[in-house]
Amino acid sequence: MSIFKKIMTAIRGGASEAGEAIIDANATRIFEQEIRDAENHLTKAKRDLTGVMAEQMAAQREVDRLQREITEHEGYAGQALEKGDETLALAVAEKIANLESELATQQQALASFSGNADRLKELVKKSERQVAEHKRQLSMVKTTESVQKATSAITDNFSSSNSKLLSAKDSLERIKAKQQKFDDKMKAAEVLESEDSDTSLAAQLKAAGIGSQDNSANSVLDRIKAKQK
């Protein structure tokens, strides 16, 4: 059964009650040990791979050297033949034959090292994927448990502090009301501020003799006189 399915079954089956484990603690411990073992194997495989790759490189170098030497000696043999020294040419040819059989051996070794390296690389990749997958599964189990325990801590805390859980709508209403109150305050402050600046501007205008002036007795009298005319 997949870990997803296990967790779902456990939650549906009522294991979501506080304190009840999704998958028993022992199984989790075994799983953790398996992951640690896999990681150890992985480390060892990586170390082996390094060793094999070093040998592969050494064999490659040896193959290159032998091939160079063979080409070189073939040149020598040719030169000996040009000089008519058949005996020397034969000696060189023998040397070439030896080099060629050595080359064959080295090429075989190289092929075997390369094959091993490829196999180990595949193995390392596979193990890495497997360890990552196991870790993901373990994380799912542990997260489920952690969330359940956290939930029971939160629930206990709420019931012990007697704080009543509001319904979602009531909570939203309250928060909105608070926000509205805050906005109103801001607006009131703005209005006050602008009124302040209005009055101060009016005072400045009056002081400068601009705009409407206070009604004085004289001005009232002037108005009445004007009407009588």
Next chain:
Amino acid sequence: MNIHTIADHLNSLADNSDTGMSFDCQPIPGEVDVLQITILGREELPVFVSVTDDQIICISYLWGSDEVKTDCIGAMHESMLEMNIPMPLSSFSKIGDKYVIFGALSIGSNFDDIEHELAVLSNNALEVIDDMSDYLV
């Protein structure tokens, strides 16, 4: 990263948060460390933070199954599923009989990421309740 370093950071922000929100952190005792984070002006909808081996999980409780109008459950579930991707950073879930909104961060997240997550989660929670209120009693 654990709930205490998160609490220290958020409390030290005071009014200097990049999100314009003021956070107040209160650890809750229990088998698992949980941090209750209240945001100034939104005390009714706290965010709970817990830290596991590889994740930081931030949860806000939305409403209980008993708050959903009985003939609306299917439609509500569908709306929630449809909103799950468009909703930034947060996802829906259900713990016991409570619908929740949550965000999970990598354990390697920095304080800015966490602060951002909390602010977005809180905004999402408010908006979701508003948008889903037709389904709720």
